[in-house]
Amino acid sequence: MTQPSFETHEVFNQSPPFEDVNLFAADRPLMAAVDAYGGADAAPELMSFGALWGSAEMAEQGRLANETTPKLRSFDAKGFRRDVVEFHPAYHHMMTRAVEAGLHNSTWSAQGKPAGDSSEVVRAAKFYIAAQVESGHLCPITMTRAAVAALAAQPGLLARAMPVIATRDYDPAFAPWWQKRGMTLGMGMTEKQGGTDVRANLTRAERTADGYRITGHKWFMSAPMCDAFLVLAQAEGGLTCFFMPRFTPDGAVNALRFQRLKDKLGNRSNASSEVEFAGAYAERVGEEGRGISTIIQMVQLTRQDCAISSAGLMRSGLSHALHHARHRSVFQKHLSDQPLMQAVLADMAVHVEATVALVMRLCRAFDRMHEDPAEAAYMRLLTPVIKYWVCKSAPPFLYEAMECLGGNGYVEDGILARHFRESPVNAIWEGSGNVMCLDVLRALSREAEAAAAVLKTLADDTRGLPGAAEAVAAIGQAFRRGDSERVARLAVEKLALLAAAAALNRVTPAHAELFAATRLAAVHPSMYGAVDLDPTHIRALLERALP
Known part of the structure; x- marks a missing residue:
């Protein structure tokens, strides 16, 4: 295609379009999560x-x-x-x-x-x-x-x-x-x-x-x-x-x-x-x-898809940000070689990797719930938990991805502005954040024994990860409080982080440890990149995020 010419300047130092990319082959975390949770034959x-x-x-x-x-x-x-x-x-x-x-x-x-x-x-x-x-x-x-x-x-x-x-x-x-x-x-x-x-x-x-x-x-x-x-x-x-x-x-x-x-x-x-x-x-x-009990069978599945869709939006944001950083030079170096940008992108990559592992783990529970009561209990308790955390994570994540592209990320010519406008809907549709938290409380009250078994499994799956044991104790204590509704958001988010660490631990244990260290053992800062990751981990995360 003929490019427009300009009388005053030459256009250079712009990242090429992120297209004609195999969105499965280029996504190693997705491939690994699909393999870990039963989908290897569909490669x-x-x-x-x-x-x-x-x-x-x-x-x-x-x-x-x-x-x-x-x-x-x-x-x-x-x-x-x-x-x-x-x-x-x-x-x-x-x-x-x-x-x-x-x-x-x-x-x-x-x-x-x-x-x-x-x-x-x-x-x-x-x-x-x-x-x-x-x-x-x-x-x-x-x-x-x-x-x-x-x-x-x-x-x-x-x-x-x-x-x-x-x-x-x-x-x-x-x-x-x-x-x-x-x-x-x-x-x-x-x-x-x-x-x-x-x-x-x-x-x-x-x-x-x-x-x-x-x-x-x-x-x-x-x-x-x-x-x-x-x-x-x-x-x-x-x-x-x-x-x-x-x-x-x-x-x-x-x-x-x-x-x-x-x-x-x-x-x-x-x-x-x-x-x-x-x-x-x-x-x-x-x-x-029986209208509510009938249609809730549909709503469980649409909530699942809200989480999957939000995870996909975040993955796209990370891909575009990393692709741009690898082609854009600032201060005589590519953005992707700048230590501060590396820290931001690696922190985002950890988040996406844990998210995709978590949604695939949830889908595995949907696959097996008819034959395995433990998987059915996981599905019932954690569907609203996962929808809450994944969908509410997407808007700030996509804002950060936009900022990685600077002004180019903010204009409608690129896809990230559309992703950012799209991102709030999954947290609002099929039950907003507070509704999800109330659904978790209802599940705990109706199926206390099954919920306790799910929490025990998560504890087993995260044993040895930084902050996991403390998170399990905090979750149990919060849900046993007489005013549990008041702290439901805190407990549900902690439960989502624990479940994400558990899901990622079955896929990539080294990265599960990083996720737990930055999300469970410590309160994750409100801004991506405000963490101290080892340079070797940064390189591994970014290469895995987009080869």
């Missing part, structure tokens, strides 16, 4: 995926999908109500590639049963890679995958829907789901007056001869061009989960009235909407009055 598949998603073409498609945001078209040219959302072709390209790779269904069998083996770990590696390129389109992908868990409460409905969900064809047509090559599912839970407190929902469901008719609203519903949604509404028996398709059984457009699309800080390629239901058709999922 060829992940190599192919990493090469595609690291290509310049996919980077460009991700940029275009975010620059040209979705548009709501409430009516067609003749005045008929349609309530459709139009997307840039780049968004559909991202969706096509994600669906082809099974990001929406590969953890399920064709019948909607857990696929088992290492399907969660392998899918998570792909999801982690895809998040580094474009995160917005992953919203309908994760909801489709997770909705299967909730639909299991209504076996007949699952049997009808699963053949369409189980394909790897992306079909964006606005048509009844049962006529399509493939389908996506969304979710609508929160209302204006309730937010997180879904028991305050006022949307009502009335039983009819062919199902239910739902009247009310949702303040947030993503993604509005899905083929059906799982929604909560008050039925005669209480708060209930419903399957609401875009079309009624006779093929008419269902009465979902989108009011507007949300103007969000990030997540720009994905549409999120406000909606009213004007007697919309729906089918019940699970028993009346």
